[in-house]
Amino acid sequence: MADAGKKLVRSKSGLRMVSVEDKDTSPFQLDEPPWIPDNQCLTCAKCSSKYDIVKRRHHCRRCGKCFCGQCCSSKVPLPRMNFVDPVRLCEECAIVTKKENEFYDKQLKLLGNGSTFMMKSNELENEKTEVFCHLTGNHRSLLFIEEKPDKENNKPSKWIHDPVNLTSIEDVKLQMAGNDPSQRTIVTSMTIKYKYIDEMRELVLLVPDDSHRRPSTAWIAAMQKAVKMLQSTRDSPVS
Numbered sequence: 684m685a686d687a688g689k690k691l692v693r694s695k696s697g698l699r700m701v702s703v704e705d706k707d708t709s710p711f712q713l714d715e716p717p718w719i720p721d722n723q724c725l726t727c728a729k730c731s732s733k734y735d736i737v738k739r740r741h742h743c744r745r746c747g748k749c750f751c752g753q754c755c756s757s758k759v760p761l762p763r764m765n766f767v768d769p770v771r772l773c774e775e776c777a778i779v780t781k782k783e784n785e786f787y788d789k790q791l792k793l794l795g796n797g798s799t800f801m802m803k804s805n806e807l808e809n810e811k812t813e814v815f816c817h818l819t820g821n822h823r824s825l826l827f828i829e830e831k832p833d834k835e836n837n838k839p840s841k842w843i844h845d846p847v848n849l850t851s852i853e854d855v856k857l858q859m860a861g862n863d864p865s866q867r868t869i870v871t872s873m874t875i876k877y878k879y880i881d882e883m884r885e886l887v888l889l890v891p892d893d894s895h896r897r898p899s900t901a902w903i904a905a906m907q908k909a910v911k912m913l914q915s916t917r918d919s920p921v922s
């Protein structure tokens with residue numbers, strides 16, 4: 684639990700483990716919603732049953748609305764709000780959260796572990812180069828590391844290219860091969876469109892045609908999910 688750069692904070696919903704510095708906050712993090720005050724909710728937001736001494740109010744920790752115990756009975760881990768323990772969620776929020784937790788368990792880990800690609804970018808003036816690409820631990824940026832043994836000069840052999848902020852990505856597109864219906868379609872590359880200071884840039888990650896193909900294809904699929912999740916959070920912020 685003692686993560687470097689993290690601290691425990693207590694909110695009315697439970698204990699949260701958050702980044703000490705704002706600059707380390709994951710772009711996937713959601714703010715806690717304000718709770719609808721008790722005196723404004725007389726009936727359950729789902730089944731409309733009235734509250735009394737036996738039927739008590741429960742707040743969903745994700746949407747902040749009021750429910751009866753039956754309609755708000757799930758306790759689910761909610762890493763997007765950094766809760767240490769599973770928290771009480773309404774049915775609707777429980778479904779969304781369980782799906783997102785799968786993303787946290789699988790795809791986000793995959794993105795952090797990284798994979799190998801051939802890259803084309805503005806920075807490289809469209810020359811191809813092999814890079815190892817991974818998401819930083821705080822989920823904020825993609826790093827592209829090139830290893831190029833330079834025997835002549837005996838210089839350090841690692842180059843780190845311009846990183847890409849995850850929140851600066853406007854769009855990702857997959858390119859496929861194999862339109863023949865008898866063949867399986869395969870992903871050949873991903874184009875990432877992102878904002879770099881004031882201009883739009885593009886970089887292309889080409890899936891290598893060797894033993895890296897499978898992990899690199901999986902990495903690209905995970906990347907597509909990540910961008911979708913950020914876009915949907917941007918479009919409908921929880922408030």
Ligand SMILES: [Zn+2]
Nearest residue numbers: 727730751754
């Ligand atoms: Zn209810």
Ligand SMILES: [Zn+2]
Nearest residue numbers: 743746773776
């Ligand atoms: Zn809810």
